[in-house]
Amino acid sequence: MGRVYNFNPGPAALPLEVLEQGQRAFVEYEGMGMSLMEMSHRSKPVEKIIGETEELLLKLIGLDTGYEVLFMGGGASAQFALVPMNYLAADKVGRYVLSGSFSEKAYEEAGKLGRTEIAASGKADRWAKLPELGGLSLPADTAYVHLTTNNTIEGSQWTDIPDAGDIPLIGDMTSDILSRRLDWTKFAMFYAGAQKNLGPAGVTAVVIRSDLLQRADEGIPTIFQYAAMAKNKSLYNTPPVHSIYMMKLMLEWTESQGGIAEMEKRSEEKAALLYEAVDTSAGFYRGIVDAPDRSRMNVTWRMQDEALEKKFALESAQYGLIGLAGHRSVGGMRASIYNGVPVEACRALASYMRDFANRHG
Numbered sequence: 128m129g130r131v132y133n134f135n136p137g138p139a140a141l142p143l144e145v146l147e148q149g150q151r152a153f154v155e156y157e158g159m160g161m162s163l164m165e166m167s168h169r170s171k172p173v174e175k176i177i178g179e180t181e182e183l184l185l186k187l188i189g190l191d192t193g194y195e196v197l198f199m200g201g202g203a204s205a206q207f208a209l210v211p212m213n214y215l216a217a218d219k220v221g222r223y224v225l226s227g228s229f230s231e232k233a234y235e236e237a238g239k240l241g242r243t244e245i246a247a248s249g250k251a252d253r254w255a256k257l258p259e260l261g262g263l264s265l266p267a268d269t270a271y272v273h274l275t276t277n278n279t280i281e282g283s284q285w286t287d288i289p290d291a292g293d294i295p296l297i298g299d300m301t302s303d304i305l306s307r308r309l310d311w312t313k314f315a316m317f318y319a320g321a322q323k324n325l326g327p328a329g330v331t332a333v334v335i336r337s338d339l340l341q342r343a344d345e346g347i348p349t350i351f352q353y354a355a356m357a358k359n360k361s362l363y364n365t366p367p368v369h370s371i372y373m374m375k376l377m378l379e380w381t382e383s384q385g386g387i388a389e390m391e392k393r394s395e396e397k398a399a400l401l402y403e404a405v406d407t408s409a410g411f412y413r414g415i416v417d418a419p420d421r422s423r424m425n426v427t428w429r430m431q432d433e434a435l436e437k438k439f440a441l442e443s444a445q446y447g448l449i450g451l452a453g454h455r456s457v458g459g460m461r462a463s464i465y466n467g468v469p470v471e472a473c474r475a476l477a478s479y480m481r482d483f484a485n486r487h488g
């Protein structure tokens with residue numbers, strides 16, 4: 128059976144080469160008579176994999192000094208709680224930019240742990256556009272400001288990353304890390320669950336500027352401390368070694384393809400194919416997000432009614448186009464076109480969209 132065109136929102140498509148390489152190492156790793164999954168996490172090969180994955184991530188991003196990478200469990204959702212646990216001191220306020228449901232979740236979690244405020248919100252517009260940041264001037268009692276760079280469910284994405292000055296800007300980049308060039312130094316910290324652009328589920332990459340790392344709270348349980356994770360090189364306890372290894376393969380693939388610049392080029396091309404199919408459909412497909420704020424990772428649209436959307440999802444699946452139903456909380460349609468999704472997949476989907484519109488319009 129051939130591979131389908133996979134538009135799943137996460138876990139998401141991985142390049143076949145990455146899967147095949149992982150398969151070759153699955154039963155036996157580098158002639159050691161056992162797989163990585165059976166090896167001590169304190170063994171030399173595992174330490175080496177963790178070190179190399181960290182290095183490669185920083186190299187791809189172009190942040191060679193001043194930042195450290197941690198590999199943690201619990202997904203990006205754990206970071207929603209760990210950020211305030213580590214950085215929201217009692218006399219400070221965590222400020223959140225709300226631009227979609229994941230950012231709202233992060234804000235709600237922090238509210239259970241300390242004082243929080245909304246810095247800006249697009250909720251009144253039902254997330255159809257990004258909120259105005261107006262220079263983002265933040266009071267001096269701000270512990271940090273949190274921004275979700277790509278809104279996976281709604282399909283919007285920040286193009287201009289705000290400058291938070293001396294206040295640490297913390298980014299949830301789960302659904303667009305490594306997909307475009309950015310001024311990464313605007314962020315004091317960013318994190319990404321692996322299962323969208325970085326590999327399989329099970330591990331979260333957390334990148335923290337050294338000075339912020341030193342300020343992390345050491346009064347909380349050790350397993351939640353960024354400082355303890357850094358001191359132990361992500362080996363405070365047993366990490367998800369296999370997931371980290373797969374991330375390493377995905378990063379090597381990303382580098383071999385031409386790195387972030389190439390991923391950005393492909394993302395532009397992929398997104399343009401789909402938005403063009405939406406915009407030239409004479410209203411048959413309606414984009415959910417205002418054009419300037421549209422995401423290049425998650426393309427969302429609606430159709431005339433739910434029955435037609437259901438039909439689209441069912442029929443497209445028969446053509447091997449998988450994962451196109453919108454998130455259960457918002458409905459509509461969504462094509463997730465992360466780094467592992469090839470341009471051909473988007474070409475096939477765009478052509479299917481035209482065909483479907485001709486038949487049902």
Ligand SMILES: *Cc1c(COP(=O)(O)O)cnc(C)c1O
Nearest residue numbers: 202203204229279299301302320
């Ligand atoms: C998928 C996603 C999450 C949730 O990730 P988990 O690893 O499932 O906790 C959080 N934030 C964003 C932006 C996401 O896309």
